[in-house]
Amino acid sequence: MSQVVVKPLTDASINAWNHYVDHAERSTFFHRAEWKEVLKQAFGHDSHYLYAEQDGRITGILPLGQVKSWLFGNALISVPFCVYGGVVANDEGSRQALLKAACSLAEELQVDYLELRNLYQETLPEKWQRKELYVTFRKPLLATDDENLKAIPRKQRAMVRKGIKAGLSTVIEKDTHNFFYAYSSSVRNLGTPVFNQRYFDILLQAFPEHADILTVKNNDKVVASVLNFYFKDQVLPFYGGGTEHARQCAGNDFMYWELMSHALKKGAAFFDFGRSKKDTGAFSFKKNWGFTPEPLYYDYFLVKADHLPNISPNNPKYKLFIQLWSKLPLKLSQLIGPMVSKYLG
Template identity: 50%
Template sequence: MTVRIRELDDASAGAWDSFVRATPAATFFHLSAWARVIRGAFNHPTHYVFAEQDGAVVGVLPLARMRTRLFGDSLSSTPFCVYGGPVAASPDAAAALEAHAVGLRRRLGAPVLEFRRRAAPDPGWEERPPLYVTFRKPFRITGDDGKDQAANIPRKQRAEVRKAIRLGLASVSDSDTDRLHRIYAESVRNLGSPVFPRRYFRLLAEAFPGEHDVTTVLHDGRPVAAVLNFHFRDEVLPYYGGGTRGARAVSANDFLYWEVMRRAGAERGATLFDFGRSKIDTGAFSFKKNWGFEPERLHYCYRLAPGARIPDNNPNNPKYRLMIAVWKRLPLPVAGLVGPALVRGLG
């Protein structure tokens, strides 16, 4: 039967997501709800399409176009997500989705088409020089905290977790994205990065009602660290997190991620921890390696219009050093006001 390419709509969202959940190569970031989140939070047009054969979904391709004056113009699978690109049940479906994406880039006039691949680069595509890695590791929670810690995290991190417990830190799990956002905004400002709008976190919670939670660490009743987690199949994915300036002194960050792991295993039966994307040789990269995770290179692949270049919108780019230095000094209310307008081009 002929493979047809169709646009995602409300009527096809259920079949799309059923295909994603049943296909091992698909990821949480291939779920259809990301389309309305990206549109609603950032006002970027989305072009989600699926391959259909004999009335069944046989492939999906999430795409969104980011076009801003400061950070350029690209058609990506998928901005604000770690993984992307087409996922298909057959070579014919994969080829049809790729051909659609290449043609769509030309029709839209976007200079860059990007696929964010985890497992392998796309043959014939230009690949970004090594920049991003992801960290994934199996784990197992059996109910005995001491033995579970020894089995799942290195000795130094176990010591940090025990220190946090002695200091009286505790965790709560809920859906309070506003509390998370306050902590996250302070954390990314201190790193020199623009903050996402509060609305983005709220939309994520609404889009994935049974597949997210927020873990918050409290010290003397005050929130000092928090992270938004996604849950997909047997995986837990801590995604947007941060801590206050005082978090490190009380080992709140190590305690936070141990609590995410512990709760996901004990309460949801999760067995794989996806620590997410980091840039090579950054503080986040080192933190995750110290937790016993091995980096896996991410393969971000490109089709470019004549004369176009692979985007380099990342803090390692020397042209952004002054901007980062200035941003770290901004009062938090100012950073919170200006940041969302900038970050929409940094997906």
């Protein structure tokens, strides 16, 4: 058997890379090669996608994106703007080769730190440090809508029924107009800079068979909307939000219930509710649906930095910024938000 060789992803190896992702047990949607071009087109960030090869076949992958700004520093991340990442490999030799190559690249680029967003716990060398700030919520879907509704805890099920009684309806879309209105309204209210609408257009273009938008309406009025990814047998509601009207009619609750039903019809067997910070509103909301939090393992190799990064909204130094941002007029937040959010990888 020949030696493991680490190579950079090229146009010629994209199909082989994605074939590996589609069949590897621990791969996630965020390991797909299309994210490399998404990061470039939407934000202008450089990427370094590495794969291990042995005897002419891929035996491991590590997607890396570099996010560099004067405000938040310089980081090499697997994967920026995504919740999962890290090394996926067939064997320990391939995994170690990719980790060594990533550390060497981080030192060559003189980044502040290298960050791997691992879904699964990995054994790493002593120099690495771990932050357990986030959890994820994942749960199998049952065979029928009736079974899935009954599986929702009673209080949350009552919220779903409230949305049903309000006469809400849903539509599946590929246009981002309604979605962006609901999403940008929601994140502005939370004091978070919004992404450019173009980013969401790029996502739908990059993943035409793996993404759609579910929008909730009350008559012709947009109530809530969510952009979803589909990978293997999973559905991942990734970006979502509701207007002020959503709270009155349980629009967000109805939206996620309708997504479960929609995903079931598409053949999904697993609902990935996504990442949340511990002890936040989103954390509690997902627990109320009967999901059990699972720890995420974000691992760091420090290069120029002397401590772990903390660009979380929970950081006290961002408190005033968040309060002021939440008061901005919606149009202004949509205009200036992308100038900041492109660095919040």
